[in-house]
Amino acid sequence: MHNLLLAGLGGFIGSVFRFLLTALTYRWLNYPIFPYGTLLVNVTGCFIIGLLNGIAENQNVFSPELRVFMFVGVLGGFTTYSSFGYETFALFRDDQLGVAGLNILLQLSLGFLAVWLGFQLSRVF
Secondary structure (H helix, E strand, C coil): CHHHHHHHHHHHHHHHHHHHHHHHHHHHCCCCCCCHHHHHHHHHHHHHHHHHHHHHHHHCCCCHHHHHHHHHHHHHHHCCHHHHHHHHHHHHHCCCHHHHHHHHHHHHHHHHHHHHHHHHHHCCC
């Protein structure tokens, strides 16, 4: 239950940061057609999860609770793309090239397909 609360609190914080950064980016760029705000959030989240996981692995400074709060909660609320980016990086780093490629292919293609299917289903209602 403690980890659930940590993840939930972190998720709230990450979601608020995502909302604010995206809104500020769109406002700053005068509401462009390209989703720069989402791109910025995803790239920033990937950088932060790479940095913090590197510190966690090399210096062993994160407790299990802090990892749940930061990685699952804050970064999960900020962007799940950061988890996808890190997990794919870890597969490449561990010489699991086929699995990494499959992860990229499935995440992108099935994600896009799921959006399309959900959109098509919404037309029924």
